[in-house]
Amino acid sequence: MNIFADSAGPLLEALGTTVMMAVIAGVAAIVLGTVVTAARISPIPVLRGLAFAYVQFFVNVPLLVLLILAVFALPDAGLLLPLTPTAIIVLALYEAAYVAEAIRSGVNTVGTGQIEASRALGFTLVQSLRLVVVPQALRAAVQPIGNVMIALTMNTALAAAVGVVELTSEANKLNLVEAQPILIFTVAGLIYMALALVIGLAAGRIEKRVAIKR
Amino acid sequence: MPSTRKTLQRGIPLLAITVTAALAFSGCSSDSSAVPGAAPSSSASTDALASVYDNAVVADAAALLPDSTMAKIKARGKLVVAEALDAPLLSQQNPSSPDDVEGFDADLAKLLAIYILGEPNVEIIPPASETREALLQNGTVDVVFNTYTITTQRDEQVDFAGPYLQSGLAVAVKSDNTDIQGIDDLGGKKVIVGANTPAVTAVPEKQPTAEIVSFGTDPEAVQALTQGRGDAYVQDFTLLASDAASNSAIKVVGQPFTTESYGIGLKDGDAAFKSFINDWLTKIEANGDWAKVWDATLGSAVESSTPTPPAIGSVPGS
Numbered sequence: 001m002n003i004f005a006d007s008a009g010p011l012l013e014a015l016g017t018t019v020m021m022a023v024i025a026g027v028a029a030i031v032l033g034t035v036v037t038a039a040r041i042s043p044i045p046v047l048r049g050l051a052f053a054y055v056q057f058f059v060n061v062p063l064l065v066l067l068i069l070a071v072f073a074l075p076d077a078g079l080l081l082p083l084t085p086t087a088i089i090v091l092a093l094y095e096a097a098y099v100a101e102a103i104r105s106g107v108n109t110v111g112t113g114q115i116e117a118s119r120a121l122g123f124t125l126v127q128s129l130r131l132v133v134v135p136q137a138l139r140a141a142v143q144p145i146g147n148v149m150i151a152l153t154m155n156t157a158l159a160a161a162v163g164v165v166e167l168t169s170e171a172n173k174l175n176l177v178e179a180q181p182i183l184i185f186t187v188a189g190l191i192y193m194a195l196a197l198v199i200g201l202a203a204g205r206i207e208k209r210v211a212i213k214r
Numbered sequence: 215m216p217s218t219r220k221t222l223q224r225g226i227p228l229l230a231i232t233v234t235a236a237l238a239f240s241g242c243s244s245d246s247s248a249v250p251g252a253a254p255s256s257s258a259s260t261d262a263l264a265s266v267y268d269n270a271v272v273a274d275a276a277a278l279l280p281d282s283t284m285a286k287i288k289a290r291g292k293l294v295v296a297e298a299l300d301a302p303l304l305s306q307q308n309p310s311s312p313d314d315v316e317g318f319d320a321d322l323a324k325l326l327a328i329y330i331l332g333e334p335n336v337e338i339i340p341p342a343s344e345t346r347e348a349l350l351q352n353g354t355v356d357v358v359f360n361t362y363t364i365t366t367q368r369d370e371q372v373d374f375a376g377p378y379l380q381s382g383l384a385v386a387v388k389s390d391n392t393d394i395q396g397i398d399d400l401g402g403k404k405v406i407v408g409a410n411t412p413a414v415t416a417v418p419e420k421q422p423t424a425e426i427v428s429f430g431t432d433p434e435a436v437q438a439l440t441q442g443r444g445d446a447y448v449q450d451f452t453l454l455a456s457d458a459a460s461n462s463a464i465k466v467v468g469q470p471f472t473t474e475s476y477g478i479g480l481k482d483g484d485a486a487f488k489s490f491i492n493d494w495l496t497k498i499e500a501n502g503d504w505a506k507v508w509d510a511t512l513g514s515a516v517e518s519s520t521p522t523p524p525a526i527g528s529v530p531g532s
Contacts, residue, residue, distance in 0.1 A: 072434070179372070
């Protein structure tokens with residue numbers, strides 16, 4: 001296992017980039033996805049339409065296409081951002097659409113009676129979303145959101161294709177010298193698996209704690 | 215309002231596609247070598263090489279030892295080669311006839327197929343360059359023709375026939391750049407490299423303070439250079455020369471600063487196949503076919519006379 005000991009420094013740094021991308025994009029995707037869902041279920045047609053269009057756009061265009069467009073087409077339109085932030089923004093926008101769908105499934109678990117009751121009590125739209133609907137929807141959607149977060153973590157690997165030095169790209173670099181693809185990519189795969197397990201277990205824990213027993 | 219919803223549901227994916235397509239086209243139109251993989255014209259090589267193919271050497275039946283790899287290839291009727299589809303002048307799919315793959319590596323692979331089979335019957339497996347060793351080890355391909363630099367570490371995993379070509383890494387910059395004259399000026403600069411090329415390790419060796427940005431394909435790297443994602447692009451001299459020939463926005467500065475010896479990758483431990491291929495290389499170098507292929511491909515982009523092929527077995531690992 002000499003080859004991993006010799007390059008532990010760069011590998012850890014690259015793993016750090018992967019984790020950082022997953023965490024920042026993950027938090028941003030959850031926040032943005034919640035907002036999109038709120039718009040999606042609001043009584044305002046324009047908001048609903050925009051939220052629907054957003055989700056459809058990002059669910060129907062492959063992430064790699066979005067990354068390549070953001071990295072190579074936006075500069076031609078006069079917008080040149082550094083690579084890692086570009087990739088994080090694209091990841092967050094993309095996964096937010098999936099988060100929004102997960103939360104929307106949670107919204108469906110909130111009883112219509114409760115929403116009608118909150119309206120009867122004179123809650124404004126924002127109040128009834130903030131106090132009644134969203135908290136319950138989020139609690140019901142913990143596991144699906146966890147799955148989206150796992151997918152997001154795996155998807156950070158695509159950033160290697162547009163020049164971000166994360167785990168996959170560092171594994172490529174190591175393999176270029178050592179010429180042992182099966183060993184190196186197996187280890188990289190196991191690291192991704194460990195990350196996914198951590199997220200999955202955490203989601204399970206959180207769900208146990210917050211689940212609404214019905 | 216269910217009807218509005220229905221209309222939206224039908225309309226939005228269409229809108230999404232239109233927007234994406236529009237973006238993609240606007241990205242392409244500004245530059246001839248846009249992402250991904252636009253092609254400089256290179257279909258002239260087929261005609262120039264027609265006579266080479268017609269008169270190519272074919273191995274004596276006695277050279278195809280019983281039970282050897284070459285005998286198996288002969289029995290199968292085709293040579294399975296790992297080679298790129300997007301490397302201009304080396305191995306590139308012809309955009310107007312996709313069955314044709316042309317370039318120095320591709321044409322040599324066809325000549326090798328003729329040597330074994332009597333006809334240029336090649337099946338191409340495009341290698342992600344990170345999987346070349348695996349493709350050889352598990353027997354997916356017979357040979358790798360992929361500007362595969364011979365190194366001693368790689369030699370532990372696979373065998374190399376050759377070297378069949380010598381080149382080196384050089385530096386390209388935007389045409390209007392005047393402060394970078396070569397590798398010595400890259401300290402502290404942002405340097406673009408191809409993700410799986412020797413430049414990934416060679417640039418930090420020469421310029422430890424340079425910041426490396428790597429892209430998967432050569433067209434992407436060229437696009438990144440012209441868009442200002444880096445100050446320079448380090449890549450094999452021949453590839454850069456062909457990029458610069460087809461794209462006036464970039465130029466090659468200075469001379470190659472490394473020596474890369476390219477070999478034909480073979481499964482580890484197949485000594486008979488290796489010496490068979492080395493025999494073939496010796497023959498095509500002696501009869502001038504090697505030089506004709508070079509002239510028709512790489513030679514068309516480089517302003518120097520036809521080089522002498524490197525001596526076979528001259529590099530550690532070969």
